[in-house]
Amino acid sequence: MGSEPLRMGYVGCGFLAQHTHLPNFASLEGCRLIALAEMRPRLARLVADRYSIPTVYSSHLELAADRQVEAVGLSAGFAQQGEIAADLLRAGKHVFMEKPMAVSIAQAERILQAALQGNARLMVAYMKRYDPGNQLARETISRWRAESERGPVLYARNHGFCGDWLNTLDSSRMIRTDEPAPPAEYKEQLPEWLPAADASNYVGYLQQYTHNINLLRFLLDAGDHARVRNVDLNQDGMTGLVTLELAGVRSVIESAGSAFHGWDEHTQIYFQKGWIHVWSPTLFTRPAQSRVEVYEGGEHAGYHYPVVTPQTAWHFREEAASFVHAIRSDTAFLSSGEDTLTDIRLYEEIYRRHLGIEH
Numbered sequence: 001m002g003s004e005p006l007r008m009g010y011v012g013c014g015f016l017a018q019h020t021h022l023p024n025f026a027s028l029e030g031c032r033l034i035a036l037a038e039m040r041p042r043l044a045r046l047v048a049d050r051y052s053i054p055t056v057y058s059s060h061l062e063l064a065a066d067r068q069v070e071a072v073g074l075s076a077g078f079a080q081q082g083e084i085a086a087d088l089l090r091a092g093k094h095v096f097m098e099k100p101m102a103v104s105i106a107q108a109e110r111i112l113q114a115a116l117q118g119n120a121r122l123m124v125a126y127m128k129r130y131d132p133g134n135q136l137a138r139e140t141i142s143r144w145r146a147e148s149e150r151g152p153v154l155y156a157r158n159h160g161f162c163g164d165w166l167n168t169l170d171s172s173r174m175i176r177t178d179e180p181a182p183p184a185e186y187k188e189q190l191p192e193w194l195p196a197a198d199a200s201n202y203v204g205y206l207q208q209y210t211h212n213i214n215l216l217r218f219l220l221d222a223g224d225h226a227r228v229r230n231v232d233l234n235q236d237g238m239t240g241l242v243t244l245e246l247a248g249v250r251s252v253i254e255s256a257g258s259a260f261h262g263w264d265e266h267t268q269i270y271f272q273k274g275w276i277h278v279w280s281p282t283l284f285t286r287p288a289q290s291r292v293e294v295y296e297g298g299e300h301a302g303y304h305y306p307v308v309t310p311q312t313a314w315h316f317r318e319e320a321a322s323f324v325h326a327i328r329s330d331t332a333f334l335s336s337g338e339d340t341l342t343d344i345r346l347y348e349e350i351y352r353r354h355l356g357i358e359h
């Protein structure tokens with residue numbers, strides 16, 4: 001493992017960068033933020049000053065050409081960030097990028113091709129995989145499957161009713177300027193089969209439920225052993241049920257937006273003789289871990305609520321630390337770009353079925 005701190009750049013210093021990734025990377029001993037690229041120059045200067053970042057660029061291409069930079073964090077427009085990631089990867093920079101990695105299979109494949117060309121690695125920031133509550137649930141599920149005492153996995157269910165995802169966020173320290181945000185063009189990156197009239201529903205479902213699909217695949221260790229069985233969504237393209245088959249397990253996602261003041265998301269994996277149930281915290285609650293319930297059936301039936309440690313963990317900080325560690329130790333990411341291709345394949349298929357569009 002390299003002993004020098006990882007020399008990192010960052011692209012895009014808007015909402016998510018300021019609330020999560022910049023403070024997290026700035027606070028990690030294993031890396032140093034040495035350059036920032038942002039299209040809004042006054043915002044870039046102010047944010048760079050706050051985090052003592054010595055070099056500021058107005059374009060990610062200039063940052064990609066900076067030979068001092070080894071790896072780059074990235075959060076920009078949901079379809080443009082994939083194009084930015086491809087440019088950085090092609091230039092040989094390892095990339096930590098926000099979800100979604102891509103809005104179509106075609107875009108995802110271009111990004112992965114760029115990583116091969118640049119011999120660089122891509123991690124997609126699915127923070128739920130770095131939540132120690134979800135990690136404990138995954139380990140328990142894996143152990144129960146190996147021991148087989150609790151019988152087979154019967155069913156998996158993610159109840160993902162969105163509420164107020166910002167409910168515990170204090171935005172008072174966020175730096176803002178009156179510079180206009182760059183235009184968020186995204187039509188070109190969408191799947192070619194998607195009718196223009198359905199584009200915003202497609203993006204709306206994708207932006208949220210890519211998290212839920214990705215989490216279920218993680219808990220069941222399904223990898224690419226994943227397919228869509230059934231789709232039953234309302235005309236809003238958001239409210240309803242999607243049934244997947246993940247590692248051979250029928251897995252349902254219940255989706256809707258509601259006016260709940262908090263975040264109503266929980267996931268339950270049912271075995272013949274027990275279950276594991278996890279409740280997700282609101283994104284910006286800090287520190288926070290998913291709450292875990294373990295129920296064991298049979299003769300000595302009972303519930304168990306393990307204390308999830310470390311209690312100081314916050315999924316966004318854990319994922320940043322994990323990226324730095326994986327690059328320095330040359331070990332695998334928990335959420336690689338290659339793995340994410342499966343999510344993109346699934347959500348294209350979900351929407352094709354929802355709209356009745358054949359292959």
Ligand SMILES: NC(=O)c1ccc[n+]([C@@H]2O[C@H](COP(=O)([O-])OP(=O)(O)OC[C@H]3O[C@@H](n4cnc5c(N)ncnc54)[C@H](O)[C@@H]3O)[C@@H](O)[C@H]2O)c1
Pocket residue numbers: 011012013014015016017037038039040058059060075076077078079080081084098099100125127181182207283
């Ligand atoms: N993990 C999560 O749950 C979660 C939550 C919210 C947002 N996100 C993702 O984070 C991403 C960013 O969201 P946000 O709310 O921070 O957006 P934002 O608009 O607040 O910030 C994006 C910034 O990127 C800059 N930018 C755009 N193109 C650039 C380029 N080529 N070079 C340099 N700077 C560029 C913009 O000027 C802007 O300041 C989105 O893709 C979104 O999907 C993830």
